Amino acid sequence: MSQITLYLDDATQALVEQAAQANGVSKSRWVADIIRKYAAQEWPQDCLDSAGRFPDFPLHEESTVAQPADSPRLGF
Template sequence: MSQITLYLDDATQALVDQAAAAHGVSKSRWVADIIRKYAAHEWPQDCLDLAGRFADFPLCHESQAPSPADVSRVGF
């Protein structure tokens, strides 16, 4: 397991202390959980839960007009 050193001002340190205590975990675990949450490359579940919730939202194949024919390019 690797280690990291963080330099925090007093106010930020107090926030970390309070949040870790409120969640009943160590400060190290709380910081690691926050990093996992915000550095993930996935959509959050609450965003995924919105899929299909807007009945009047047009789907891409419903709202796209047919593409115009390509035009000739001017050579240089």
């Protein structure tokens, strides 16, 4: 297992200590959990579970509602 050194100001250190204690874990475990949560490059499972659950949700290509015309563009 690797180690990392973090330099935190006093206020941030206090937040980490409070959060770890409130969650009943060590500071190292709390920081590791936060890194896993926010650095993951995948969709959350709740989001994946909702895929396809809205059968009446229209896709843009399937929309029958007329869209307004684009505004004229200015050339450069």
